[in-house]
Amino acid sequence: MNGLSPCKRALTTAGSREAADAVTPERSHVQNEPTVRMTAVRRLYEVSARMGAGRSLAETLQAVVDGVVTGLGFGIAVLNLRQADGKFEVIAVAGSPEAREALLGTISAADIFDAEFAIADKWGGLRFVPHERLPEGGEIVGWVPEIPVPTAADAWHPLDALFAPLHSSDGELVGMLSVDLPEDQRRPGQIHRELLEIFATQAGIAIDKARLTDQLLAEKARLEASETTFRLVFEGAGNGMATIAFDGPEAGRILRVNDAFCHITGYTPAQLIGTTFVDYLRDEETGQTEREIQQLATGRGPYRFERTFRRTDGNDIWLGGTAAIVDQGKDQPRIILIQIDDVTARKDEERELRHHAAHDPLTGLPNRRLLQHRFNAALQRSRQSGRRGVLLFCDLNHFKQVNDKYGHEAGDKALREIADRLLTEVRHGDTVARLGGDEFAILAEDIDGDDLDVLMRRIDESISQPLDGIDVPVTASIGTAIVSPYAADLDELLRTADNAMYEAKRTYRATQT
Structure with a gap:
């Protein structure tokens, strides 16, 4: 017979007649039933109150026994x-130090009670x-x-x-309470059965509540530990960090x-906390911030960004840096955790590299590559509007003599001085580019007739104005x-303009002879 879980079937045979006598005093049987019931109900009320006062699971379990x-x-x-795995563990024992020593902490299989319940009498919710x-x-x-060993039919047998x-x-079955040695040494009557069943009902609910309380306390401790860890990481991080309500x-x-965020942005915590983060950002394009927030909300991972602040x-x-939405748990608002670094130096280098790739290093004017890009855009606009523009090819006469002399x-x-003069004379929106040597190109949109002649x-x-220090x-x-x-x-138009320029140059030379 498996005996790990029931209190009298547990790993040791310790126990004495004197101990049994100490907890099983004779009780007078002359009391009438109403008095017995009233006394029992009073006891039930008292022990239920003590049981409900337990705050933790361990306190509640001990209060039950x-x-x-x-x-x-x-x-x-x-x-x-x-x-959780269905097995039973003896958590609390009361009434006998020997029984406590033998039973406490023992673990039994999930089916430990099945064989005994198969031969048990059903006393309401109890099993005898x-x-x-x-x-x-x-x-x-x-x-x-x-x-x-008693001889009476209703006596309690060991x-x-x-x-x-x-x-x-x-x-849900949360535990099993087993009892022994009724104080009158008889099998419990109807009153004690009812009281034990009522108590067991209250005990089950109290245990479930206490278990939930323990879980909440453990979760609170975990969250507090997590918050402590987060705070240490947050405050000690070398890069800027901030949380924003989502x-x-x-x-x-x-x-x-954190301190790094303040150092990077130049603000104090008091100046930043409570303000709207997007108010510090400048949109490079219309609606940029709104689109990025939507992308952050619908994305699955951290959103990487580069913005001017x-x-x-x-x-x-x-x-x-990066931005990620953090779920703080049930009934808690989500937050955005952002991490930032100052990348201004890198962005300046990138901008300088892009400028060099698209501009003439001597004059700072757009080079042929940038001219091509702007020509493509101008051609597209011309095809949409039907308006015409002009490409001017400009070659300097006598400039070789300047270098030679x-x-x-x-x-x-x-x-550089000539480039500045060209920029001064063209209209706003026109492009002046240096093609190389002493050759320049000017792209002017939406111009013809008299306006072109004026330009x-x-x-x-x-x-033709004299150059500084050069005769x-x-x-x-x-x-x-x-x-x-x-x-x-563009290449075809440059050839056309170049041919027209040489014709103008021949005409100019002819006038000089």
């Missing part, structure tokens, strides 16, 4: 708590296993109180067992910043090509 022994008239009580139904010749293993299954409010009335407002001194810096350093200075005359007169009379020969919706490509 103590209440059985002190208030319900049993000498020994053992509580087996059902574990009378000794006479135990298999004959079976080995009794466990703790058995040393009390005389091998009798009484169990009270404990259920949560939703019916949900609720505070959505978009900064909740927390307005410092407290009014200057803009580039911030690069004054040297290339003076020649470079003269080219060419202004350019010619400007370049060589530098002039310009200009050729043009029409940018129409039917234009082919």
Whole structure:
């Protein structure tokens, strides 16, 4: 017979007649039933109050077994708590130091009670296993109180067992309460059965509540530990970190910043906390922030960003970093955790590299690559509007003499001066590009007729002005090509304008002879 879980079937045979006598005093039987019931109800009320006062699971379990022994008239009580894997563990014992030493901490299989319940009497929600139904010749293993074997039919036998299954409010089996040694040494009557069953019902609910309380306390401790870890990481991080409310009335407002964030942005925590983060950002494109927030909300991982941020001194810096939505748990608003670094130096380098890739290093004017890009855009607009533009090819006359007479350093200075003159004379939106050497191109959209003549005359007169410190009379020969919706490509138009320029140059030379 498996005897690990019932209190009298547990690993040791310790126990004495004196101990049994101490917890099983004779009780007078002359009391009438109403008096007995009233006394029992009073006891039930008292022990239930003590049981409900337990705050933790361990306190509640001990209160249950103590209440059985002190208030319900049993000498020994053992509580087996059902574990997550279905097994039972003896968690609390009351009434006998020997039984406590033998039973406490023992673990039994999930089906430990099945064989006994198969031969048990059903007393409402209780299960009573009378000794006479135990298999004959079976080995009794466990703790058995040393009390005389009674002869009366209703007397309590040392091998009798009484169990009270404990259920949560939703019916889940949470434990098993086993009791022994009724104080009148008789099998419990109807009153004590009812009281034990009522107590077991309350105990099951109390245990379930206490278990939930323990889980909540453990979760609180875990969250507090997690918060402590987060705070240490947050405050000690070398990069800037901030939390921003994502949900609720505070959505978009900064909740927390670390020292590195303040150092990078130039603000104090008091200046930042409670303000709206996006107010510090500058959109490079219309609706950029709104699109990024939507992408962050619908994305599955951290969102990487690079944005310009307005410092407290009014200057803009580039911030690069990540943003991720953090779920803080049930009924808690979500937050955005961002990590930032100042990437202004890298962005400046990238911008400089892009500028060098698209501009002439001597004059700073757009080079042929950037001219091609702008020509493509102009051609597209011409095809949409039907309006025409013009491409001017400009070659400097006598410029070789400047280099020969004054040297290339003076020649470079003269080219920069001519580039500045060209930029001064063209209209806003026109592109002046250096093609190489002393050759320039000007892309002018939506121009023809008189306006083109005026532009060419202004350019010619400007370049013809004496150069600083140079007495060589530098002039310009200009050729043009029409940018129409039917234009082919930039190379073809440059050839057309170049041919027109050489024709203008021949005409100029002819006038000089």
